[in-house]
Amino acid sequence: MLVIDDDEALSEMxxxxxxxxxxxxxxxxxxxxxxxxxxxxxxxxxxxDLMLPGLNGLDVCTLLREESSIPIIMLTAxxxxxxxxxxxxSGADDxxxxxxxxxxxxxxxxxxxxxxxxxxxxxxxxxxxxxxxPGHTVTRDGEAVALTPLExxxxxCLARRPGxxxxxxxxxxxxxxxxxxxxxxxxxxHIQRLRAKIEGDPDNPTIIQTVRGVxxxxxxxxxxxxxxxx
Amino acid sequence: xxxxxxxxRWSTGALELGRGAxxxxxxxxxxxxxxxxxxxxxxxxxxxxxxxxxxxLVTVLLVVVTNLVVSGLVASQRAAAVAExxxxxxxxxxxxxxxxxxNEDLSRDMVSLVDTLSGKGSQAGLFDVVLVPPGGxxxxxxxxxxxxxxxxxxxxxxxxxxxxxxxQYVKLPQPNGGDGPGLVVGxxxxxxxxxxxxxxxxxxxxxxxxxxxxxRTMAAAGVVLVVLLAGVAALVTRQVVTPVRxxxxxxxxxAAGDLDVRMKVTGEDDLARLATSFNxxxxxxxxxxxxxxxxxxxxxGFVSDVSHExxxxxxxxxxxxxxxxSARGEFSPDLAxxxxxxxxxxxxxxxxxxxxxxxxxHDANVAVLDPEWLDVGGIVRREVAATAALAERQGCQLxxxxxxxxxxxxIDAVRFERILRxxxxxxxxxxxxxxxxxxxxxxxxxxxxxVADHGRGLRPGEAALVFNRFYRGDSSRAxxxxxxxxxxxxxxxxxxxxxxxxxxxGEPGLGARFRLTVPVHAGGELIRSPLPVEPEHWGADGRRTxxxxxxxxxxxxxx
Numbered sequence: 001m002l003v004i005d006d007d008e009a010l011s012e013m014x015x016x017x018x019x020x021x022x023x024x025x026x027x028x029x030x031x032x033x034x035x036x037x038x039x040x041x042x043x044x045x046x047x048x049d050l051m052l053p054g055l056n057g058l059d060v061c062t063l064l065r066e067e068s069s070i071p072i073i074m075l076t077a078x079x080x081x082x083x084x085x086x087x088x089x090s091g092a093d094d095x096x097x098x099x100x101x102x103x104x105x106x107x108x109x110x111x112x113x114x115x116x117x118x119x120x121x122x123x124x125x126x127x128x129x130x131x132x133x134p135g136h137t138v139t140r141d142g143e144a145v146a147l148t149p150l151e152x153x154x155x156x157c158l159a160r161r162p163g164x165x166x167x168x169x170x171x172x173x174x175x176x177x178x179x180x181x182x183x184x185x186x187x188x189x190h191i192q193r194l195r196a197k198i199e200g201d202p203d204n205p206t207i208i209q210t211v212r213g214v215x216x217x218x219x220x221x222x223x224x225x226x227x228x229x230x
Numbered sequence: 231x232x233x234x235x236x237x238x239r240w241s242t243g244a245l246e247l248g249r250g251a252x253x254x255x256x257x258x259x260x261x262x263x264x265x266x267x268x269x270x271x272x273x274x275x276x277x278x279x280x281x282x283x284x285x286x287l288v289t290v291l292l293v294v295v296t297n298l299v300v301s302g303l304v305a306s307q308r309a310a311a312v313a314e315x316x317x318x319x320x321x322x323x324x325x326x327x328x329x330x331x332x333n334e335d336l337s338r339d340m341v342s343l344v345d346t347l348s349g350k351g352s353q354a355g356l357f358d359v360v361l362v363p364p365g366g367x368x369x370x371x372x373x374x375x376x377x378x379x380x381x382x383x384x385x386x387x388x389x390x391x392x393x394x395x396x397x398q399y400v401k402l403p404q405p406n407g408g409d410g411p412g413l414v415v416g417x418x419x420x421x422x423x424x425x426x427x428x429x430x431x432x433x434x435x436x437x438x439x440x441x442x443x444x445x446r447t448m449a450a451a452g453v454v455l456v457v458l459l460a461g462v463a464a465l466v467t468r469q470v471v472t473p474v475r476x477x478x479x480x481x482x483x484x485a486a487g488d489l490d491v492r493m494k495v496t497g498e499d500d501l502a503r504l505a506t507s508f509n510x511x512x513x514x515x516x517x518x519x520x521x522x523x524x525x526x527x528x529x530x531g532f533v534s535d536v537s538h539e540x541x542x543x544x545x546x547x548x549x550x551x552x553x554x555x556s557a558r559g560e561f562s563p564d565l566a567x568x569x570x571x572x573x574x575x576x577x578x579x580x581x582x583x584x585x586x587x588x589x590x591x592h593d594a595n596v597a598v599l600d601p602e603w604l605d606v607g608g609i610v611r612r613e614v615a616a617t618a619a620l621a622e623r624q625g626c627q628l629x630x631x632x633x634x635x636x637x638x639x640x641i642d643a644v645r646f647e648r649i650l651r652x653x654x655x656x657x658x659x660x661x662x663x664x665x666x667x668x669x670x671x672x673x674x675x676x677x678x679x680x681v682a683d684h685g686r687g688l689r690p691g692e693a694a695l696v697f698n699r700f701y702r703g704d705s706s707r708a709x710x711x712x713x714x715x716x717x718x719x720x721x722x723x724x725x726x727x728x729x730x731x732x733x734x735x736g737e738p739g740l741g742a743r744f745r746l747t748v749p750v751h752a753g754g755e756l757i758r759s760p761l762p763v764e765p766e767h768w769g770a771d772g773r774r775t776x777x778x779x780x781x782x783x784x785x786x787x788x789x
Binding site for chain 2: 007009010013014016017020051077078079080081082098099100101102103169183184212213214
């Protein structure tokens with residue numbers, strides 16, 4: 001576990017909490033050194049504060065994402081949608097608003113580390129995409145589409161039941177593993193990110209469709225049909 | 231119905247009609263282009279007034295002058311005519327001294343006399359002469375076309391009687407043809423035969439045409455003068471109106487937000503002073519607005535900086551308190567208790583901090599609405615389910631009345647849920663064990679949620695105060711859920727951000743009702759709420775009587 005935060009007291013406290021839960025942690029206090037430490041330490045998960053000296057948190061996130069697909073959880077004092085969306089779009093899988101209860105953080109960390117799915121061979125196809133579930137790959141016409149693990153899980157969840165409408169809460173539970181109430185904006189942003197990667201025209205999605213007021217669904221059938229719904 | 235009543239009715243009706251017509255005409259006249267131009271253009275008013283007034287003055291002046299001129303002309307004409315006549319009569323008298331012998335001689339003498347006299351043509355202009363001998367002798371002699379017929383009988387009588395020179399204005403044939411105004415002057419001269427009457431006939435067409443020429447010239451001059459005056463007035467008012475219009479357009483620019491606009495100051499007159507004052511006002515406004523903007527930026531910066539600065543140590547505190555709280559089993563009783571207190575107070579502090587930061591965001595106008603189309607019924611169900619644990623602890627039963635069909639509205643999920651949690655929390659805390667009712671209803675324009683408890687209720691006037699910051703109805707009471715005193719204030723601001731209403735009703739001992747109404751479309755205007763804020767079926771014993779219906783639009787009473 002890599003903790004990137006400039007506040008020493010907070011970092012130390014985080015270390016204590018994580019250690020008590022059985023996790024090992026390394027600490028970085030500036031954005032500039034973050035990448036190097038990341039490469040040296042090879043963590044399973046990154047806790048990243050947005051307000052950093054040197055290279056700011058959003059840039060660090062983008063750089064980390066380019067190199068790896070491990071889970072990244074943002075820690076931030078800002079809870080405006082604008083900031084949340086920015087962070088998630090830079091590559092974070094989740095965000096936690098300060099101040100947070102340590103139990104909450106730990107629950108989210110565990111949820112992210114827990115990778116679901118058995119090893120049974122399973123291939124799904126939706127909208128021209130071929131999904132190899134145990135192999136965690138998605139291809140379109142033989143070309144691989146790069147998705148983060150979270151995006152992959154989201155796509156698999158929707159693709160497993162085409163035509164079925166998932167509410168945002170249901171997706172949060174299935175994909176993120178949060179049983180209690182969490183922020184539905186996570187779902188919105190990740191759907192957008194997914195669409196940007198797999199849809200031909202992300203503004204007029206044909207593979208993952210929004211059902212206004214209810215949630216999202218994957219279109220039934222292999223080819224994008226003329227299914228109604230927004 | 232008798233005739234009198236009929237008549238009254240009819241006349242009243244006619245009167246109303248007349249009044250109505252008059253008002254319509256009046257209003258139409260008010261709206262007509264000239265009337266509107268009169269109201270709106272200073273220049274038009276000045277020019278029109280100048281035109282009208284100077285027109286009247288010039289007309290009066292010219293009329294007077296023309297009349298003077300004309301009557302002068304006439305008078306002098308008359309005087310010359312009379313003088314001519316008198317001299318003619320004198321000549322006649324002299325000529326009559328030499329008595330002719332016979333009638334033929336008399337006629338011949340008369341003719342030659344008439345010719346002589348009429349040939350004289352002097353100041354009086356052209357004229358004809360008619361010589362009338364005493365009755366019974368020869369016929370009258372005339373020098374020209376005019377004859378005895380032209381001379382009116384009353385003049386003849388007047389002369390005959392008085393013997394003095396008399397005159398009268400008659401119609402006479404004119405030298406240029408046709409008839410026209412003329413003057414006849416006549417007098418008598420005595421002779422051995424009797425009185426000879428001499429008439430001078432003066433055709434006045436020329437004089438009349440001269441007079442007419444004078445009038446026309448004066449009139450033309452008058453019109454030109456008036457028009458020129460109006461032109462001058464227009465030019466002069468332009469001098470004033472142009473700077474005024476400039477000032478107006480500058481003021482409009484200033485009002486529209488361009489704080490740099492200033493007026494040109496030329497000279498030292500009133501207009502220049504106006505421009506100077508305007509510029510000073512603009513300067514003052516600009517600097518004040520700049521100061522306000524600066525302060526606002528400072529406040530905004532403060533809110534966002536402080537937010538981060540406060541939250542980070544808070545997080546560390548929280549984690550440390552939590553760790554110690556989890557480990558309190560290993561502590562001595564006092565230490566364990568200290569850990570518990572620490573945890574509780576950190577909790578409380580965290581809530582207060584969050585609330586403070588939230589309300590300061592509203593104050594600094596940094597709070598932004600993030601609307602989505604969501605099912606309000608679904609959200610309310612979720613929140614009610616989430617507070618089930620608290621309800622059980624308080625011993626209150628939660629009753630939810632919500633329609634089965636989705637009630638869609640454009641709302642900010644985070645804020646809306648926060649408002650609901652606040653209302654539910656308050657209701658459960660003040661509920662005193664009585665059931666807490668939650669109703670949801672909506673129509674095409676708005677969705678409303680009512681949270682009602684049957685606890686302590688609100689005192690008269692408290693319904694408005696309760697949304698104030700840090701307002702505590704009863705500060706001595708133990709706080710179970712540890713509010714910060716800002717909950718309702720934040721709910722109020724969040725509602726306001728939605729463009730909705732948050733209202734309270736309560737009565738001591740009966741309980742309190744809080745109604746949240748939001749427009750279905752973000753930015754829509756609220757006119758009515760689908761639910762009433764005052765209860766319908768509450769009896770005096772503080773318990774519900776009858777059943778609660780889900781209200782539809784047609785049932786909702788007032789606001």
